[in-house]
Amino acid sequence: MSKSEPVGDGAARYPTAVTAADFRANLAAVRARIDAAAERAGREPGAVHLLPVSKTVPTERVRVAIGAGLRRLGENKVQEAVRKNRETADLDVDWVVIGHLQTNKARDVASFAAEFQALDRLRVAEALDRRLQAAGRSLDVYVQVNTSAEDSKFGMPPDELPGFLKALPSYGALRVRGLMTLALLTPDDARVRECFALLRTLRDRAREETPELIGDGALSMGMSGDYEIAVEEGATCVRVGQAIFGARAVPDSHYWPEG
Numbered sequence: 001m002s003k004s005e006p007v008g009d010g011a012a013r014y015p016t017a018v019t020a021a022d023f024r025a026n027l028a029a030v031r032a033r034i035d036a037a038a039e040r041a042g043r044e045p046g047a048v049h050l051l052p053v054s055k056t057v058p059t060e061r062v063r064v065a066i067g068a069g070l071r072r073l074g075e076n077k078v079q080e081a082v083r084k085n086r087e088t089a090d091l092d093v094d095w096v097v098i099g100h101l102q103t104n105k106a107r108d109v110a111s112f113a114a115e116f117q118a119l120d121r122l123r124v125a126e127a128l129d130r131r132l133q134a135a136g137r138s139l140d141v142y143v144q145v146n147t148s149a150e151d152s153k154f155g156m157p158p159d160e161l162p163g164f165l166k167a168l169p170s171y172g173a174l175r176v177r178g179l180m181t182l183a184l185l186t187p188d189d190a191r192v193r194e195c196f197a198l199l200r201t202l203r204d205r206a207r208e209e210t211p212e213l214i215g216d217g218a219l220s221m222g223m224s225g226d227y228e229i230a231v232e233e234g235a236t237c238v239r240v241g242q243a244i245f246g247a248r249a250v251p252d253s254h255y256w257p258e259g
């Protein structure tokens with residue numbers, strides 16, 4: 001879809017969802033595209049989970065989305081996730097932190113998050129583990145890998161992954177689920193696909209060499225502009241914001257440094 005659709009006007013491409021019916025329609029449309037991509041690749045559609053990402057969306061609209069059936073939401077920034085968790089405390093919803101974490105925010109994540117998808121440094125693992133042990137909790141985590149070879153992207157270089165996975169069992173409160181990545185932001189689908197294929201290869205290699213270190217080998221990859229490619233390349237979780245909630249005014253460079 002990223003190449004066949006007009007580039008530019010995000011608002012036209014991703015209209016803002018306001019009512020529960022809008023959300024149900026957007027979710028059904030994204031789900032149908034996920035299922036079709038899975039089938040094209042000979043995969044089981046049920047093996048792909050959709051994680052709606054609500055960053056920048058005001059809590060009032062998030063509440064409408066929860067009313068439309070969402071039970072698990074992704075947020076990039078810890079402070080925003082903490083606030084929305086508080087503002088939806090009367091509702092049944094789990095929060096997944098998908099963005100870069102500073103060690104000084106580890107306590108917040110440990111206190112409420114259901115999952116953390118951007119683990120990329122041992123210092124963060126150590127800080128999270130300490131807070132989690134103190135709280136008597138454990139946390140599902142994905143290790144974020146930089147598959148686009150851009151210096152500016154978060155995530156560890158692929159060659160550091162095996163050593164990182166070997167170090168993680170020391171942090172007993174963290175349960176490794178799999179790997180996460182952001183693809184190159186480019187209209188060139190072939191280059192996007194290479195990023196996703198690399199994450200799958202890294203997962204396959206880890207499964208072969210150290211199966212006890214990679215959990216169920218989940219692959220979190222794909223966003224509004226590229227999730228169909230990600231599903232074709234093996235994604236088990238796609239993180240989709242704009243195609244469900246509507247276009248964001250805040251540029252992506254606010255969330256990760258651009259190359």
Ligand SMILES: *Cc1c(COP(=O)(O)O)cnc(C)c1O
Nearest residue numbers: 053076098223224239240241242
């Ligand atoms: C915002 C975000 C997404 C979703 O991006 P959309 O373009 O809204 O689909 C996925 N992953 C991460 C890490 C994000 O911060």
